[in-house]
Amino acid sequence: MSAVRCIDLCKTYRQGDVDIKALDHLTVEIEKGEFVCLMSPSGGGKTTLLNAIGGLDIPDSGEVWIAGERIDQMSKGELADLRLANIGFVFQAYNLIPVLTAQENVEFVMQVQGVSSAERRNKSFAILEEVGLKGLEGRRPAEMSGGQQQRVAVARAIVSRPELVLADEPTANLDSKTSTELMELFTELNEHHNTTFVIATHDQRVQAYAKRLVRMLDGRIVDDVEQHAA
Amino acid sequence: MRMFFVLSRLAWRYLWRNHRRTIVMLSAIAVGTWAMIFMTALTRGMVDQMIVDGISVIPxxxxxxxxxxxxxxxxxxxxxxxxxxxxxxxxxxxxxxxxxxxxxxxxxxxxxxxxxxxxxxxxxxxxxxxxxxxxxxxxxxxxxxxxxxxxxxxxxxxxxxxxxxxxxxxxxxxxxxxxxxxxxxxxxxxxxxxxxxxxxxxxxxxxxxxxxxxxxxxxxxxxxxxxxxxxxxxxxxxxxxxxxxxxxxxxxxxxxDTYLGTMMGMMDGFMLIWVIVIFLALSFGLVNTLVMAVFERIREIGLMLALGMKPSSILGQILIESMMLLAVGLVIGDFLAWATIKPLESGIDISVVAKGMEMFGAASVLYPNLDINDVILSNVVVMILGFFASLSPAWRASRYEPVEAITKV
Structure with a gap:
């Protein structure tokens, strides 16, 4: 069973008087445990594809299947449950909840999932240590650097071990060292926990870690190749 | 219950994120509550006195x-x-x-x-x-x-x-x-x-x-x-x-004495109308505060939806925030009312307007009457009306599409 299956997806946005085809009859299948990098110039459709896979945006036509379930016809509540249980998100801008500390941000998804307090605490401390933020658990986002915030966002995305992690330009605001550490963490999770990663990026360093490169242009896949990770 | 705790913590933190705005709104609610209770205590004291005096004359x-x-x-x-x-x-x-x-x-x-x-x-x-x-x-x-x-x-x-x-x-x-x-x-x-x-x-x-x-x-x-x-x-x-x-x-x-009898019934109606009028004034501030609070965190609402929080939980979070704001304001207002009415219970000399007061049967000393039922009524009415006033901004917040909200600048 595929982790992700998109069939003939179309999505058009209207910008002023112009229709922009973000997804143009796109079909793609991603197997469980793959580490996929979506690449395209700006406006090529990779973020739209990520949003469609994550159930954040509904395509105009076509089908989206996640772990054998068709999601493009689900209600908002069902999509919320699906995201909560199966998908971890890392967004381009860190997107932490500013009123919560680093640890509370990491615990947030688990708390909504109903994980016990002790387990949440153990897991959040462990994952924050894993992403190099030991000792910063009590800091709020405004008290952390961009790189630290992004690592908190990554910790939040992976702490409950989702089957699928969707990351949109995860290294866009990170320095080279932090980017490398982050990608090594992704690779480790992919290899040791068989977590499926779909990452949209321009970053050549990220592409080097991917096992599969999907190039997009104007909402279509123009190249889909497997490669050996760095 | 678990979700209520999560939402309550978020609501409380968000309430104090813009502490200046929250303090201004709390002050407005507290002063409004104080005005409701204080004026009601004065009026009830006057009416009670009129009735007691009337009954003792009739008697x-x-x-x-x-x-x-x-x-x-x-x-x-x-x-x-x-x-x-x-x-x-x-x-x-x-x-x-x-x-x-x-x-x-x-x-x-x-x-x-x-x-x-x-x-x-x-x-x-x-x-x-x-x-x-x-x-x-x-x-x-x-x-x-x-x-x-x-x-x-x-x-x-x-x-x-x-x-x-x-x-x-x-x-x-x-x-x-x-x-x-x-x-x-x-x-x-x-x-x-x-x-x-x-x-x-x-x-x-x-x-x-x-x-x-x-x-x-x-x-x-x-x-x-x-x-x-x-x-x-x-x-x-x-x-x-x-x-x-x-x-x-x-x-x-x-x-x-039908005049006094009607007066007693009128007092309860007056109290309710007074509470509602004050609340209507307050509600503009309350709704504005909530709309602003929602507007400035559209991205965060989008993020929560994207992470798997249901729209109903977003609705609940905003409502809890509103209820917390009202509850804290009411407690402060209740305390202010108590603190200002208690020292006056021995009577306020209004002899300078005694002639005017006597025309409708009131005495020249006014004894404010802090009736617990009036306090409960004003608190309950404010909470219920506040709940309904908050529904609109809360509903709007819960209706955001995550993908649109999360990319809002």
Whole structure:
């Protein structure tokens, strides 16, 4: 069973008087445990594809299947449950909840999932240590650097071990060292926990870690190749 | 419960994210709540005082009359039972207090002036529980018994009649045959009341002396009963009804003095309207605060939705935030009201406007009455209305599409 299956997806946005085809009859299948990098110039459709896979945006036509379930016809509540249980998100801008500390941000998804307090605490401390933020658990986002915030966002995305992690330009605001550490963490999770990663990026360093490169242009896949990770 | 805790923590943190705005809004709610309760306490205090004064002048909670008496309060419309029989019926019935009296219109004349008054022929001992007159605060003395031959006038009436303690006046009324019934009395005391109108309206003589003057034998025009609470006179009313027959009319005080009776009902309605008016003013601030709070965190709402929080949880979070804001504001407002009303409970001197207040039956000292039911009502109404006022911004927040919200700049 595929982790992700998109069939003939179309999505058009209207910008002023112009229709922009973000997804143009796109079909793609991603197997469980793959580490996929979506690449395209700006406006090529990779973020739209990520949003469609994550159930954040509904395509105009076509089908989206996640772990054998068709999601493009689900209600908002069902999509919320699906995201909560199966998908971890890392967004381009860190997107932490500013009123919560680093640890509370990491615990947030688990708390909504109903994980016990002790387990949440153990897991959040462990994952924050894993992403190099030991000792910063009590800091709020405004008290952390961009790189630290992004690592908190990554910790939040992976702490409950989702089957699928969707990351949109995860290294866009990170320095080279932090980017490398982050990608090594992704690779480790992919290899040791068989977590499926779909990452949209321009970053050549990220592409080097991917096992599969999907190039997009104007909402279509123009190249889909497997490669050996760095 | 788990989700409620998560949402409550988020709501509380978001409330203090923009602490300046929250403090301004809390101040508005607290001042509004204070105004609601303080004004209500003043008004209720005034109305209560008017009612208590009115009842103590009328007096009593329940009364017995001849069926025609309230329309024509003359000596011809006397209670059908003799005073002896009345005593036999009610003495051992367990009333808090009761008294029978003669109450008829009369004219009192001094050597200089005449005035129309209400003559009250009373037994001072039985009347003590009812009377607005402080027996110990009378210039001269009060009546000593039902056979007392003296008369007690109001201080203001004495001034009008240009008479004083020790002088004589003539009291004149009609007997049952419509003949003039009059008698000279020596003024033995001048009573004081909260309102000058009361001092001008009533004169007291001994009950037996009045009966003799009016030639009505052992009869009276009115029997009055006191219960425990003027707001709930039904137990006394029912007891009295059970002890009499159709030859007399039993009336609650609200039927005898419809003005005061209506006033009591109006007070509760006024309280509700007052609370709603204040809340409407507050609600603009509340809704504006919530709209701003939602607007400035659209991205975060989008993020929460993207992470798997349901729209209903977003709705709940905003509502909890609103309820927390209101609850904290109400607690502060309640405390402020308590702290400002308590020191004033011994009375606020409003004698500078006494004349105006007297026109509608209020005294020159105002005793604020902090009624717990008023506090509860204002708090509950604010919370309920606040809930509904918050629904719109909360609903809007829950309807955001995550992908649009998360990319909002």
């Amino acid at each position: 009593g909670h329940v009364q017995i009359h001849d069926p025609e008496y309230l329309d024509d309060p003359s000596v011809n419309n006397r209670v059908a039972f003799s005073d002896t029989e009345i005593a036999a019926r009610f003495s051992d019935a367990g009333f808090t207090a009761w008294a029978s009296r003669v109450r008829v219109p009369a004219v009192v004349t001094s050597e200089r002036e005449s005035r129309g008054v209400t003559l009250l022929g009373i037994d001072p001992a039985a009347e003590k529980s009812f009377s607005f007159v402080d027996y110990d605060n009378v210039d001269g003395r009060f009546l000593e018994g039902p056979d007392d031959k003296g008369i007690v006038l109001g201080a203001k009436l004495a001034e009008t009649l240009e008479t004083r303690v020790g002088k004589r006046v003539v009291l004149m009324s009609q007997d049952p045959d419509n003949e003039i019934a009059d008698r000279g009395f020596r003024v033995v005391g001048l009573f004081h009341a909260e309102m000058e109108a009361t001092e001008e309206s009533y004169t007291f003589v001994g009950k037996h002396t009045a009966q003799n003057m009016l030639r009505i034998g052992d009869t009276v025009t009115e029997v009055v009963f006191l219960g425990d609470d003027y707001r709930d006179v039904e137990p006394v009313y029912n007891k009295v009804v059970g002890l009499v027959d159709d030859s007399v009319r039993v009336s609650r005080w609200t039927e005898v």
